[in-house]
Amino acid sequence: MRFSFWPGPGNNWAETLATVTHAEATGWDGAWFADHFMPNAADTSGPVSEAWTTISALAAAVPRIRLGTLVTGNTYRHPAVLAKMAATADNISGGRIVLGLGSGWQQNEHEAYGIEFSTIAGRLARLEEACQVITSLFANEKTTFKGKYYQIEDAPLAPKPVQRPLPLLIGGGGERKTLRIAAHYADEWNVWGTPELLKQKGAVLDQHCADIGRDPKTIARSAVALLVLTDDKAIIERTAAAGRPLIAGNAEQVREVIRGYADAGVGEVIIPDFNLGRGERRQATLDQFITEVAPAFR
Numbered sequence: 001m002r003f004s005f006w007p008g009p010g011n012n013w014a015e016t017l018a019t020v021t022h023a024e025a026t027g028w029d030g031a032w033f034a035d036h037f038m039p040n041a042a043d044t045s046g047p048v049s050e051a052w053t054t055i056s057a058l059a060a061a062v063p064r065i066r067l068g069t070l071v072t073g074n075t076y077r078h079p080a081v082l083a084k085m086a087a088t089a090d091n092i093s094g095g096r097i098v099l100g101l102g103s104g105w106q107q108n109e110h111e112a113y114g115i116e117f118s119t120i121a122g123r124l125a126r127l128e129e130a131c132q133v134i135t136s137l138f139a140n141e142k143t144t145f146k147g148k149y150y151q152i153e154d155a156p157l158a159p160k161p162v163q164r165p166l167p168l169l170i171g172g173g174g175e176r177k178t179l180r181i182a183a184h185y186a187d188e189w190n191v192w193g194t195p196e197l198l199k200q201k202g203a204v205l206d207q208h209c210a211d212i213g214r215d216p217k218t219i220a221r222s223a224v225a226l227l228v229l230t231d232d233k234a235i236i237e238r239t240a241a242a243g244r245p246l247i248a249g250n251a252e253q254v255r256e257v258i259r260g261y262a263d264a265g266v267g268e269v270i271i272p273d274f275n276l277g278r279g280e281r282r283q284a285t286l287d288q289f290i291t292e293v294a295p296a297f298r
Contacts, residue, residue: 001258001297002268004030005286006070006224009048010039015278016054020062022283027290030066031058032100032270035073037109044108052085059093068098070190070224070270071171075104075115075123079130080152083137087161095162098188099134100169103127103178124177125149131168131185138165169222173197175204183208188220190270194245195260198223202265222268223261226275229254229285229293239275247271251292258297 005023007016020031035051038044055067067089072082082099090097103123104110110117118126129147136143137157145152169188172178182189182205191201202221209216225245228236236248247257247269261269271289276282 001262001266001294002029002066002222003290003294003297004028004032004066004222004268004270006032006034006270006272006274008273009034009036009051010046011049011273012047013049013054013057016049017058017061019273019282020058020065023286024062024065026287027294028065028286030068030098030268030270031062032068032070035069035071035076036106037076037113040106040108044112052089055097056085056089056092059089059096063094064096066096066098067093068167068169069100071100071102071169073104073106074101074127074130075110075117079133079150080137080155080157082130083134083157086134086166087138087157087159090161090163090166091159093162097161097163098167098169100171100188100190101127101130101134102171124174124181127178128181128184131170131181135165135168135185167220173201175201179205180208182219183212183214183216186219188222190222190224192224192245194225195223195257195264195266197245198261198266199264220268221264221266222270223264223266224270224272227254227271227285227289228275229288242275251288254289254293255296258293262297 005028007019033051036048038048039046051069058067086099107117126149129150133145133150143155167187170182170186171190173191206216225247228239228248231250240246247254273282276285
């Protein structure tokens, strides 16, 4: 099983580089980044680093781990431009990029940056067309595509990604549309959730694969949940009050939760730093997890 780390977008560049460098040196497998331009909060003045610029810099600075987005908002960039960005980053990294893609959801930044938000159905329709554009550009010398939302004509993409294919990850748990899109186009699929939720959603993804004759085992599955590595029940309860899925308890209890993810078919667990604090406090938790929990699953 892979274990990856998700630095929050509020970290500045120096902090991100130091944290990801340390994570790589201590045995973590990947670093993932949210694609946002501003906080989703009443106070929108806080710093938010741009995801693809950050990933490209890390691709040159950090030599081993996978680097990807959780997830790129499809509405923010034309898919042909995004494909070019991802392919370039993959070449910089020597073949370690994952293009995580979702329909986009954060309304306030669409409004602030003058980007059309559309409806949920409209964003999902755009996502499906974007998957067709991106996968064709990665695979073919030239691509012509005439969709409702995107049109390209005899478009090249060179150099190609180092990885063939560069993994396309679809993020989200919508059972009727998002998981159907994942069944058609994804190399990887990700969702926030408990082992129980991953098992439930995974079964829906499997059925969508069966409907089109695809082997569901060809889609890697990953999960995101907050880590609370402590015996202190009060801390666990305070973190749980936020409503996010938790991996919580002492090292033995956390190992048991990870076993549940493995039983649900999850091959990668991704830990955000959103509740881990900064500096030495965050590093201590990450180090404890990677030394006391991760080895049981490798």
